[in-house]
Amino acid sequence: MSPTPTRIRARAPSTAAFVVLATWFAACSSPPAPVDRHAPRAPNVVLILADDLGWGDLSCQDEHAVGTPHLDRLAAEGVRFTDFYVAQPVCSASRAALLTGCYSNRVGIAGALAPSQSIGIADDETTIAELCRSRGYATAAFGKWHLGHLPPFLPTRHGFDEYLGIPYSNDMGLANRVRPERWPPLPWIEGETPIAYEPDQRGFTRTLTDQAIGFIERSHAASRPFFVYLAHPMPHTPIFASPAFEGSTGRGRYADVIAELDASVGAIVATLERLGLRDDTLVVFLSDNGPWLVFGDHAGSSGPLREGKGTTFEGGVRVPSIWSWPSALPRGALRREPAMTIDVLPTIAGMVGAELPALPIDGADLGPLLRGEPDARAPHDALYFWYHQGDLEAMRAGRWKLHFPHAYRTMRGREPGRGGEPGAYDESARIGIALFDLELDPGETNDVAATHGDLV
Template identity: 50%
Template structure:
């Protein structure tokens, strides 16, 4: 079955399923999606052993379901967010990798994003935090389905606080709508300010359905905590940052409950990719998972996810069914009674899995790219890595917010591309991985390559990967994807077009 045919069949089944569920479920739910930046799988006590205290997130997990095998399509900021909001592998929409303040491309205006689809059903929509799908005004969130935006357009290290390239960076803009209201704002107040706006948005829209997206800039380096939390954790500044995010989750959930919206609101907590390990004590932990951000190992692409919706999603449950952030768009559209995008998507409706009504695998396979390179594929218990270079932190990790090897790193421009350029800027070394098969049911840490023991599994997964290469490309094997859609390009005309 081709990916296109599979998507067509999924669309038909999702439409029928959505119609029947809509008739039974009554009013569409409010949706609150809290998304952290570069947090580790090992940073939450509800997922790993950690001295960091996260009582509010733990409470959310106790009242909802922990999804232990939840993935992002790429372990880097822009690509992860593009997948989240389009329901597509990032490569399909032309946004693999990460944008910065020099980027002239962004999300194409022809893509139908989750907030646009929900707004068509009467939802109020807001994004409070980091956007990272293109520079305003051409690619502003307010031109892509959000009624309200208060936040930053790209990662918080694109500023004078960049651990390596501070001299090359312009002031960081803070937007309210399409207006820059501050430059180089106090990042220690980011979590607090975005939380305050989130609470106000919930209070203001308690009488209509709403979609609230809170993509926190933290704990992406450089990390900051407010005075209320700085120095309070047992694990230094990084722990302070996570514990402030935990408090933010508590305040947002309290606002939902105080407004008597508990049973009407689906709360989702997840993050964009694994930790930026080369930053030592200013980075999170992958726990038992291998590696972190910028890799296709589990520590890069598997993220902790929690969902609470009383009466719809079971409390105190753990689900280990593999799923991906691309599945949220079709699922949330189904819950809201919204149409799916007209263009092909890769996600599927996982509502039956969320409710615990199905143990079936939503996907026969999931793939993990690094830029334009197809690095790995998972099917059931098996994960196959194709031969590829990967990043692993140098041994000389630091405790001052600088990357490993700072002072010895090669000078690189911010536009340097490729794995060597990333390694040179961020304190990594490059290793080469051979063809490797891992049994995740017994080896979640990807420590034992069993490719020679299961040649039939290697063959089966290799064959499953071919349609992805044909559609989405793979520069490692010189495949040019036939179904890649162009990203948007900034021009004077795109800067002038009206909000949609």
């Protein structure tokens, strides 16, 4: 079993001086692959992250999903991973892993950071934006950050030239349907300055998309390569669609929200095509974790997978993953090898020609696998799934998923929420040592630990 990787968590300064003490206690189980130097011209990069979008919410993955033609087209023009994972099935921890290439334990970010917490991403962690900026890229983040809301932790202190968005989840404000009195007004931040409070969330997807498009246009006009991180607050509850999309699908508000997110992807791709940049731009689409099932008709679908957000079953940690770079990657390719968001940073580093961070990371370069090189293989012998404060709950090695004894929450046998009001989880569920063959049983329904003791 791999020991828990960790570095000390950063806290807000109590004086003008800001000091970060960083330590780490264990080498990662799978060292990073060398940076690939054989890619064609370094691409522009657009990284799009949805919030609480389920594996089954894309029509290219589940025939019962609302139509997502633009995402389906992106997959047809690129590479789609069927078994792609987040490091933890919750907001802040997942984003920390994505942007640093580390298991979130290593960088000291757990759970979902609240406005009352004075912690965030440490200054000595290297983000994708910092790697891109080291290569002359213009960098911008638009949307939900959730790696610390105080100035030392904001995007502009971690490699981004521009930022517009919310510092944490969209329910951490007065729009919260359960306990609005618990939260301060939700800030809308430009750079490091709140310019409004409690913004109209119906405009989130459209406004953030327009901002990303404007940044792409300005970067192109200045002849600069660019890295755009478009982290949509949707479809995290409370969910909102713009007036143009309200009622557009006839399948309820959640479907309308997904349709608008899909249209956002289409607008980004159309902009790249209009500017003649499509062939030279890597577009990556991901979700930060599975659907928040307690919200019922205001939540997404895990498809055939078990459970959702807040669990280390497949429905909580397996997410959509699409990579499209027309001049360098194959079209319409499927990759069934397990990979994880910790691999995004080293993969982009290889593509843009950046050196990997000085501190240890856990991810590996997916370049050979994305390109379909003959000897390409899964980048890790095993992937690990921690939750809460560093509890190792599960691991995957090849086709096998092993769960360690832990409690979890489930909606099985419970009435789901409706209209934005949550149902109630069964918080008493437990699983012991359990082994699942994900090739035959992606829904984790048949525990074969008793007949495969050697593997356990």
